[in-house]
Amino acid sequence: MQEKIDQYTADILAFSPANADELEAFRIKYLGTKGLIKDLFEEFKTVGPEEKRVFGKVLNQFKQMAEGKYAELKESLDSGAKTQDLGLDLTLPGDGFEVGSRHPLSLVRNEIIDIFKRLGFVVAEGPEIEDDWHNFSALNFPQEHPARDMQDTFFIRKGDGSDDIALRTHTSSVQVRMMENGKPPFRAIMPGRVYRNEAISARAHCFFHQVEGLYVDENVSFADLKQTLFHFVQELYGEGTKVRFRPSYFPFTEPSAEMDISCTICKGDGCNMCKYTGWVEILGCGMVDPNVLENCGIDSKKYTGFAFGMGIERITNLKYVIRDLRLFSENDVRFLKQFQTDII
Numbered sequence: 080m081q082e083k084i085d086q087y088t089a090d091i092l093a094f095s096p097a098n099a100d101e102l103e104a105f106r107i108k109y110l111g112t113k114g115l116i117k118d119l120f121e122e123f124k125t126v127g128p129e130e131k132r133v134f135g136k137v138l139n140q141f142k143q144m145a146e147g148k149y150a151e152l153k154e155s156l157d158s159g160a161k162t163q164d165l166g167l168d169l170t171l172p173g174d175g176f177e178v179g180s181r182h183p184l185s186l187v188r189n190e191i192i193d194i195f196k197r198l199g200f201v202v203a204e205g206p207e208i209e210d211d212w213h214n215f216s217a218l219n220f221p222q223e224h225p226a227r228d229m230q231d232t233f234f235i236r237k238g239d240g241s242d243d244i245a246l247r248t249h250t251s252s253v254q255v256r257m258m259e260n261g262k263p264p265f266r267a268i269m270p271g272r273v274y275r276n277e278a279i280s281a282r283a284h285c286f287f288h289q290v291e292g293l294y295v296d297e298n299v300s301f302a303d304l305k306q307t308l309f310h311f312v313q314e315l316y317g318e319g320t321k322v323r324f325r326p327s328y329f330p331f332t333e334p335s336a337e338m339d340i341s342c343t344i345c346k347g348d349g350c351n352m353c354k355y356t357g358w359v360e361i362l363g364c365g366m367v368d369p370n371v372l373e374n375c376g377i378d379s380k381k382y383t384g385f386a387f388g389m390g391i392e393r394i395t396n397l398k399y400v401i402r403d404l405r406l407f408s409e410n411d412v413r414f415l416k417q418f419q420t421d422i423i
């Protein structure tokens with residue numbers, strides 16, 4: 080009997096089924112109602128009392144071992160079967176996932192914001208649907224004045240036929256809101272989307288993005304304006320970038336100017352980006368017209384200020400040489416992917 084037990088034990092321990100059928104055959108052979116273990120217990124009944132004492136224990140241990148082995152094999156076969164059903168190999172490495180990239184306009188906007196933040200400017204926002212007062216009248220555009228035509232406006236006609244609501248044509252409207260609702264000093268920039276009624280082409284779009292800025296305090300002068308914008312350009316386009324101011328006209332600033340920088344592509348030698356002049360225009364600016372301050376409830380005898388406004392698309396073009404404005408809003412991933420950044 081001991082011989083048989085030894086033999087079966089060795090066989091059982093060495094057993095490794097390739098599939099469920101083999102395991103079932105194993106169960107029937109050892110643990111079945113007509114199995115070998117059953118036979119051993121039958122044989123046990125026939126042995127003498129001396130052997131009974133020895134084998135009672137041995138036989139029970141052997142049976143437990145066989146049952147344990149069977150349970151163990153069944154479990155590992157079952158869990159293996161599940162993974163096979165799903166067609167998965169859980170040991171394969173993961174697929175990973177693609178990391179997105181920031182939109183070039185967001186990248187440049189954030190860069191502009193960072194530069195002005197370091198100079199103590201805060202960020203202000205306002206609505207894209209504006210009334211006539213905030214977009215025009217408070218900014219010194221008289222009713223029916225041709226200056227209103229400088230910016231082709233999308234008016235929104237209301238039920239009663241009036242159209243004093245419009246999509247904002249510039250974020251100067253946010254400057255008005257800020258001045259109306261606070262007290263000087265003001266030092267803020269206003270990034271945001273603006274709308275103009277233009278036919279869409281490579282060079283124009285019916286919406287674009289601006290960052291405007293406002294600085295109002297006692298004794299603010301044109302020299303402050305020049306120094307602030309000069310510093311901004313050195314930070315954005317690198318030391319040595321030249322600037323020049325040309326007289327211009329805006330209803331809300333007096334004097335007004337447009338600022339050019341030396342062409343970022345050819346460094347002033349002349350190329351088709353700067354139309355062979357060596358200079359490119361990047362923003363409008365000027366001293367806030369005293370009428371605008373008064374319209375917003377600010378004492379223009381005590382306070383002066385400067386304002387400026389730039390298009391983010393233009394600034395981005397000069398940085399990345401993007402020849403067609405439409406690319407910014409078409410969501411073509413092949414275009415957007417080129418601006419990979421560390422965004423996590």
Ligand code: PHE
Pocket residue numbers: 248249250251291292329332363364365386387388389
């Ligand atoms: N609001 C002007 C525009 O949209 C830009 C500007 C802002 C000019 C502030 C001067 C001062 O064209």
